[in-house]
Amino acid sequence: MKVIVADDYESMSERAFEIMKDEVVRNPNSVLGLATGTTPLGLYRLMVDDHKRNGTDYGSVKTVNLDEYMGLSSADRQSYARFMRENLFDGLNIARENTYIENGMASDAESECLRYNEILDGLNIDIQLLGLGSNGHIAFNEPGTQFGTETHVVKLADSTVKDNSRLFDSTESVPTHAFTMGIKNIMQAKKVLVLASGSNKAKAVYGAVRGEVTEELPASVLQLHPDCTLIADRAAAALL
Ligand code: F6R
Numbered sequence: 579m580k581v582i583v584a585d586d587y588e589s590m591s592e593r594a595f596e597i598m599k600d601e602v603v604r605n606p607n608s609v610l611g612l613a614t615g616t617t618p619l620g621l622y623r624l625m626v627d628d629h630k631r632n633g634t635d636y637g638s639v640k641t642v643n644l645d646e647y648m649g650l651s652s653a654d655r656q657s658y659a660r661f662m663r664e665n666l667f668d669g670l671n672i673a674r675e676n677t678y679i680e681n682g683m684a685s686d687a688e689s690e691c692l693r694y695n696e697i698l699d700g701l702n703i704d705i706q707l708l709g710l711g712s713n714g715h716i717a718f719n720e721p722g723t724q725f726g727t728e729t730h731v732v733k734l735a736d737s738t739v740k741d742n743s744r745l746f747d748s749t750e751s752v753p754t755h756a757f758t759m760g761i762k763n764i765m766q767a768k769k770v771l772v773l774a775s776g777s778n779k780a781k782a783v784y785g786a787v788r789g790e791v792t793e794e795l796p797a798s799v800l801q802l803h804p805d806c807t808l809i810a811d812r813a814a815a816a817l818l
Contacts, residue, residue: 579786579787579800579801579803579806579807579808580806580807580808581787581807581808581810581815581818582807582808582809582810583809583810583811583812583815583818584809584810584811584812585811585812586811586812587620587775587776587811588620589811590620590773590774590775590809590810590811591620591621591623591624591773592624593809594618594620594621594707594771594773594809595621595624595625595628597705597771597807598610598621598625598705598707598771599625599628599634601704601705601769602634602635602636602639603634605704606635606637606638606639607638607639607640608639608640608704608705609639609640609641609642609701609702609703609704610639610640610641610642610703610704610705610707611641611642611643611644611703611705611706611707611759611764611767612641612642612643612644612662612666612707613643613644613707613708613709613717614643614644614645614658614661614662615709616709617709617710617773617774617775618707618709618773619665621707621773622665622666622669623665625666625669625670626666626669626670629669629670629671630669635671636670636671636672637671637672637673638676639672639676640676640677640678640701641662641667641672641676641677641678642677642678642679642697642698642701642703643658643659643662643677643678643679643680644708644717644718644758644759644764645658645680645717645718645756645757645758645759646658646659646679646680646681646682646756646757647682647753647755647756648682648687648731648753648755648756648757649682649683649753649755650682650683650753651682651683652679652681652682652683654682656745656746657682658679658682659679659682662677662679678694678697678701680694680729680757680758681757682757684757687731687757690757691728691729691730691731691757692729694729694757694759695728695729695763698728698729698759698763698766702766702768703766703767703768704767704768704769705767705768705769705770705771706764706767706769706770706771707771707772707773708764708770708771708772708773708797708800709772709773709774710772710773710774710779710782710783710786710797711735711737711738711741711782712737712741712778712779712781712782713735713737713738713782714781714782714785714786714794714795714796714797714798715735715738715796715797716761716764716772716796716797716799716800717758717759717760717764718732718734718738718756718758719732719758719760719761719764719796720732720734720735720738720796721735721793721794721795721796722793722794723760723761723793723796724761724793725761725762725765725793725799726760726761726762727760727761727762728759728760728762728763729757729758729759729760729763730757730758730760731755731756731757731758732755732756732757732758733754733755734752734753734754734755734756739752739754761796761799765799765802765803768805769805769806769807770800770803770805770806770807771806771807771809772786772797772800772806772807772808772809773808773809773810774808774809774810774811774814774815775810775811775813775814776811776813776814777813777814777816779810779813779814780813780814780815780816780817781817782795782797783808783810783814783815783817783818784817784818785797785798786798786800786801786808787801787808787818788818
C-alpha cells in the first residue's frame with residue numbers, strides 16, 4: 579500500500595483530486611467507485627470547481643456508489659443518492675443514467691443485492707474511493723464481515739450509528755440497516771484510493787496500514803490489494 583501523509587484536510591483533498599482528475603483525463607470512459615460521508619466532500623468540491631473552470635469532461639464517465647441506507651428514498655435529504663446529487667453530480671456534466679447506487683426502497687432486498695452485483699460485474703471499476711469508519715469499516719462492511727462478501731444488507735454497528743448520528747436529528751432517526759458493496763467487490767477495483775482525516779480515524783489507519791490482516795478490521799484487507807493508495811492527514815496518520 580502506498581501511504582501519503584498530507585498536512586491537513588485541504589491538502590489531503592487536493593492530493594486525492596490530482597489522482598481522480600488524472601484518471602478521468604487519461605480515460606474519459608472511466609468507471610469511478612464513489613463514497614459518501616464527510617471525508618470526500620473536499621475532493622468533490624475540487625472536482626466541481628475544476629469542471630466549472632477547466633471543463634474537465636464527465637460526459638462518458640460512469641459512477642457506482644458504495645452504499646445506501648435501507649428505507650430511504652433517493653429524494654430523502656439523508657439518502658446517499660441525494661448526497662451524491664447535491665455534492666457532486668449536479669456540478670458535473672455527468673449523465674444521471676450513468677450513476678449507479680443501490681435502491682434504498684427496494685421491496686425485495688435479496689433481488690436488489692443481486693441486481694447491484696450484476697451492475698458491478700458489468701462495470702469494472704477503474705478507481706474506488708473509500709473513507710474509513712472509526713471502527714475500520716470500508717463501505718458498510720463492519721468488523722467481522724467476511725472478505726469474500728459481495729453486495730449485501732448489513733445491520734450497522736452501534737459505533738457507526740453513533741458516528742453518523744451527527745448528520746441526523748437524533749440517534750434514533752439513523753437507519754439501522756443499509757445496502758453495501760461487499761469487500762470482494764471493492765477488492766476487484768483496479769485501483770483503490772482511501773482517504774482519512776482527523777484523530778478519530780488514527781486507530782483505523784494504523785490497522786489498515788500496519789495491523790494484522792483480519793476480518794475484525796475490514797480495511798486491513800487493503801494491504802492485499804495490488805494498487806492501493808491511502809492519503810491521511812497528520813491527525814489520522816498520527817499512529818503510523
Ligand atoms: C460512505 C461509506 C463509509 C464512510 C465512512 C467514513 O459511503 O461507505 O464507509 O466512508 O463511514 O465516513 P466519514 O467520511 O463521514 O467519516
